[in-house]
Amino acid sequence: MVQAADSVAVRFRPVAAGTAVFSELCTSAFRWMLLARLLDEKFASLYRAGKIHGGVFLGRGQEALSVATALALRPGDVFAPLIRDAAGRLAFGDTALDAARTYLGSALGPMRGRDGNVHRGKPREGLLPMISHLGAMISVVNGILLARRLKGIQGTVGAASIGEGATSTGAFHEALNQAAIEKLPLVLVVANNHYAYSTPTSRQFACDSLVDKAAGYGVAGHRVDGTDLEACLKTLQHAADQARAGRGPQLVVAKLLRLCGHGEHDDAGYIDPKLKTSPVGRDCLKVAEEFLLQQRWADAATIAAWRKEKTHEVEEAVTAAQREPTPDPYEEDWTALSSGQLREGNE
């Protein structure tokens, strides 16, 4: 067993524990979804108003799956979100303020104006900052899990999100295979939203279901209706439990639809209207709301109050971020190296 000199893996904010009563988990999940949706909508409106530099990428329609992934995790776990993971990020411990700071380029945000939109993260706190190259984060999660094992830390789970399009990358394949060989507690969540940008699944893969891939890697496979919060919470919880119990990587494949463009510049005119009216086209937030009402875990007034509260939270975050300083090129430390003595002045 290896003892690392500095132990770094302390989660910065606890999420709802996996042991919570299911009703509480559901309502908590719903509230994160609501916050994510409202935050996304705010970014979209800022984008339309020309207030955001660069693109805006939303998780509309994917909040249930995303939040379920994060809520299956515990303090100390690791999460590598992707572009549609507004809800999961928040539930994992990211803040609306840091989201707003990153989109608005605040010098006080975690990326300090260096990186934008969905590329934020705090690696030391288990929240990995995605690079854009699809598939590239999964092996990084593997490395953290491997290191934990070497350090004798037990019970960590690492989750990584990916779209169905990214299953075509070599990086996805190498990483899932690596996790399988090492029997790592990786939960790899594939959101099959039927499109990769404009590309339909028929141009992306030829297997019946992406879950058919699991056997080829020797990992467990799970499928879930990504529009159904209840199903997502249960499936992800189960997958995380299995991983935590030492049963190796878990491949979770969810079916759903992105209810927005690839980015806010895209009207998504290519989406098959039939899909929109089919069950995968349901809005998971509405489905979750109806479920809560039906279960009587919340009434309409409560939900309205939550909405108001979250709207307020979003407004506050954005207002605060907008008041913050933007980065100053003259103050900027123009180096990519951490070792001061190795910096060159060359331009």
Place this chain on the structure above:
Amino acid sequence: MVQAADSVAVRFRPVAAGTAVFSELCTSAFRWMLLARLLDEKFASLYRAGKIHGGVFLGRGQEALSVATALALRPGDVFAPLIRDAAGRLAFGDTALDAARTYLGSALGPMRGRDGNVHRGKPREGLLPMISHLGAMISVVNGILLARRLKGIQGTVGAASIGEGATSTGAFHEALNQAAIEKLPLVLVVANNHYAYSTPTSRQFACDSLVDKAAGYGVAGHRVDGTDLEACLKTLQHAADQARAGRGPQLVVAKLLRLCGHGEHDDAGYIDPKLKTSPVGRDCLKVAEEFLLQQRWADAATIAAWRKEKTHEVEEAVTAAQREPTPDPYEEDWTALSSGQLREGNE
């Protein structure tokens, strides 16, 4: 349908047709195997004598699978062999002379001393010259098959060889998925010889059998005993027929053992002795010889005569190659570009 200006795909030497009587196919296959084995042994002895620059990589123990792959192909088909494919290359139309020229660096060989050992090929004749990066040849085969389809050429099959270790590459994954999406007539032959250099399969993959991967790509899977020529011929013929009939990519997984080092510099001390004495450790050449004898398709005298004939062929090829000029740096055209007008003199 696209008409390409220059049609290039003419095979340079016909192989035994798929329709031959099976006994003829078997004896023909055996003779290629014998030639390959003797040629390999000659290279090994030249290597030990210090007559070869660089490494020597043999196909010992893998001749049955390799030759079966090539013999399932027809004139006009495409073959991307790898390092263990001495037998398949020869059966496909490569010559012992070109093999010797490449190993010995003759200026008259297909690689003109620029590339060596197993890296030879003649792309215009359907024999692809491997680059070393594992997995990289498969998508090139796909591209040829795609182009054939665009040109309206029907009935082409493309075969690519790969070791079990190379199934861990992103290139393998992307290419097999691409072939599946395009439903290309690709026969992808995985020689699971239980080691990638020194690395055992337990450090390479975690699925039960590599054939389990087929479903995850939506392609047909076949398994075969790679030490059994009869089984190899039948399985590969079947796979090629299926591909040719438009049933998409065929993944063939063979079990066998490499009966030599990774290269001739390697004593393969890491190979589990139990594997050597197990059925996968059988020498396919001996198995094939016994099969021929038992079927009475050849008698011992005939086989001895073949051996003599092939030994002679090998000696002639090597002697000829050794007499040929080596490349002359002063005559060498030091450019990597084909467009004369774009060459720079810069050094």
Place this chain on the structure above:
Amino acid sequence: MSLTYLEAIREAQARALRDDPRVIIYGQDVGAFGGAFKATKNLAGEFPGRVMDAPISEDAIVGAAIGAAIEGMRPIVEMQFADFSTVGFNQIVNQAATLFWRTQVPCPITVRLPFGGTSGSGPFHSQSLETIYAHYPGLVVMTPATVEDAYSMLLEAVAIDDPVIFCEHKYLYYHLKADKLPTEAVPTGKARIARAGRDLTIVAYSAMVHEALAVAEELKTEGHEIEVVDLRSVKPLDTDTVMASVARTGRLLCVGESWPWGGVTAEVVARVATEGFALLDAPPMRLNAKDTPVPYHPNLWAAHRPTARSIAAAARKLLRQ
């Protein structure tokens, strides 16, 4: 009629598809959608079966293009952003670039790289990668700076028997316009005097040509005649034209948008210093982006890459020497 740099790229592809049945296009979202930047708009409809959507598999995309080229086709690959070509890198530099040298069979593929910085795009959608491709033998690396060159050089890229890395600058996509498409062009491998002058040579390529031209205009008011050389392709690099210009002006400033270590500016300055030392009346100068990833925020981005302002400052300094 007025055409943007982006539209010229679309038109060149339309013409290549029309004129040559061997041409195909392969890349993510290039089909019915017309590409992330609409560089292949309507082409899938106009040329059925020849403009194909690819999976997110850059390695296999390039590999398949190479195979198709071996089979006599003329594939154009669109990378969604130049930055993503790093996952198709191996096939480009080790398979495409070595094929002719190894086998005498040419590999006429064109890899289109939408590259370069735009405000707000950040470290993974802004990279300038001409340097890493130009370093490898066997590749032609084009960096058109004008609408006309975007059009005619892309046609040349498709016609050339060697693999071409076609670096098309995203900043120029909408910023540049021309009245009509050219009917003839300077051959590939030849640089262009974008503006004649006698006091100082600024060597640039792609988007930086326009910054350099703005500087020339500005410094004219200060009484200086700046010559601007547009390299057009960085490999081959037209040393002759650069040298002839430096022979006229005696002063060299080379500007590139990529990172400072070992890029085009190093190569140009090194060539002039080694082969044209006596032509120089003052030390040559170079200006590159800063040695960090490309920042997202406009404030930082504007300071990261060379601009007319920083180029003018360098030019003034050099003119004083």
Place this chain on the structure above:
Amino acid sequence: MSLTYLEAIREAQARALRDDPRVIIYGQDVGAFGGAFKATKNLAGEFPGRVMDAPISEDAIVGAAIGAAIEGMRPIVEMQFADFSTVGFNQIVNQAATLFWRTQVPCPITVRLPFGGTSGSGPFHSQSLETIYAHYPGLVVMTPATVEDAYSMLLEAVAIDDPVIFCEHKYLYYHLKADKLPTEAVPTGKARIARAGRDLTIVAYSAMVHEALAVAEELKTEGHEIEVVDLRSVKPLDTDTVMASVARTGRLLCVGESWPWGGVTAEVVARVATEGFALLDAPPMRLNAKDTPVPYHPNLWAAHRPTARSIAAAARKLLRQ
């Protein structure tokens, strides 16, 4: 006791594993087998669980190393040959190299690249890739030329908080020997005067240092005092030491084994030309490999890369100017 360059690399890893529990090694065949070149011989046995065989997955190998580094480890990755790092390229240049800049969390990984030409190895087992890595911000690129540096710089590479590309030359593996391991070393980023002289500076790195030293020895008999600067690391590049040497000699010849376009020689010559123009008594010169893949045949290989012979010819020419 006598140690080869290769053994020094093995010893440095053994010591790093011994001294620092955070160090792990990951790569193909590095475990029980001890690596393709035996650079990790016996280490898996001596440090159970910390020297791990990897699948043939260069992308995931580097990715996992980055993850382990985030978690506080100090991973050493062995690429079986530098040439294969092109399939792990993206993780190196876009994930490892950007991590600190983006997040302030350092990424202390060491990627060992057995690189450079040896006779008979051919285009895919001979490449010199320092240029493509040095071009990217966020990486340190080491190129040790001696047994002592192979040892001490590898230890430094592991200790440094930034990702290090450790280019270890396969030709030097067995050709170089030293009596003992060093107990101290010049800091990273500092070049070394490998031989003092006053007539001409040859700047080189890695295997080319020894060709340059042979030339210095040879030209001594002709009455010339050649100074040889060993860069040690090409990024950071110690311009100060180079400049000081050129100030002494007035003449610069820079030699590299990689391809001619935009490599170390371009960067060194460009820096000297721009910052030390007045120091030069003659035009600087550069010598690189030829602009083709590395040929397999010894006849061609010997003509492809610079050798003492071609360097001596260049040096004589320069001394006459």
